[in-house]
Amino acid sequence: MEEERFAETIDSGMAILNEYILDIQNKDSNVLSGEKAFRLYDTYGFPLELTEEILEDKNIKIDIDGFNEEMQQQRERARAAREESSYMGVNNGILDKIPSDLNTSFDGYDKLELQSKVELLISNEKFVDELTEGNSGILVTERTPFYSEMGGQIGDKGTIFGEGFEGIVTDCKKNISNKIVHIIKIKKGKVKINEKITLKVDKIRRNNISKNHTATHMLHKALRMVLGEHVHQSGSYVDEERLRFDFTHFTALTQVELKKVEYLVNENIMKTSTVNTKLMTLDEARESGAMALFDNKYGDDVRVVSVGDFSKELCGGTHISNSGEIGLFKIVSEAGVASGIRRIEAVTGLTALKSVDEKVELIKSIEKDLKCSEKDILNKVSILTNEIKEKDKEIGKLKSKLASGSEGDIIKSIKDINGVKLAVAALKDVDANSLRDLADKTRDKIGEGVVVLGSSINGKVQLIAMATKDAVLKGVNCGKIIKEVATICGGGGGGRPDMAQAGGKSPEKLQEAIEKVESIMAKLVK
């Protein structure tokens, strides 16, 4: 649903951008204002790079300074709005009151367990001195190995424990001033302020998240190699189950392209390359050729994550230490999420193996149902499809044979309405094609006149009216007849004076409608 709405937004964004382009060309200009570029970004979800790429073909540039200024203003507005709105289902007020000089450093890139002092405890919107068994709340410590949800990577889960207490961390987030907060529940005993506790991240879960995150970087690189340098990340989401990567590209990927991308990633997994992390300045990062959207969302020092010599990207997330740990990478879907934005979902490690297993299971059950071996599946399916086609043909023939049985009865029903012959019938279970055949034949038989037939089939009504040339000259109009008849049957339709068709929703009205034809005819032929 949300994706549909998103696609709609992008489509209207394209329309707006086209208007802007026309406007610029009419004014003999070659610059798109920062305000307009920002509107496309903010309202229609167009990344600046995408707008830039579209405009490049038209020789139009974007006022980047103006765009950045708008972006800054937006940030300030957002901050003001956030201060008023809620956070994690509770009023945000208390989280904003965490002192800005409090240190809550993330030490979890290489440590998954450490000891730290409890700085703050929050329960029911209040700072408290302790949290006891059964209570949920928020815990802030001086240092933490827990990764807080950021940059598309989900927050860590795990446990906390100390003197006589145990608890679980169900999520980890940041407040608006980047302070790390743990969402916790106390299972046993109580945790007190200033106490030294142990924080321990769920290692397997973190490892699976890291595999998916490193694989996301490799996918990004592979896409650029296979599709071209116009591919930019426009969003990503990484959790322990799967990874999702949104990127700029205008057409669906072909099977060949998908295979190439998947192979490229797997080849580099098998190279068992070391994953390295380096802190450097933004300029150094840019010079090193690291992939990033070099906008002002980065601070002075940036973290550059490289996978061997394959991928190099700015990133604050967690990663595995060797590409080989990913084991296997499988793309599970590729789709468009908006005009110019594609989405790939993929899985790694044992989850990837499971997805391959599922395919194998599927083939096995098809074998069983079709009673053939794997290599004969395609052949068997094509034989079955042909059989069904033949049977459909046969059924069609039988149906029209059945319908033609009614022909005699219809001929017998012929009446004379002001000098024009009229044949009518309300039939059952005759489909539209057979009804038409039947009307054709009846019209040919009566020589000169009108045929109006109706059939109730599958809870619906099919209607047809046909008239010979002479009948039309005498005032008959099949379009008008069928319109009135169809209205009685809860439907609509029309057509030409010599032929008209319609459908209706009320089979129980068919008999009454067909009986009405005589009086409709009488009005037309005088």
Ligand SMILES: [Zn+2]
């Ligand atoms: Zn990353």
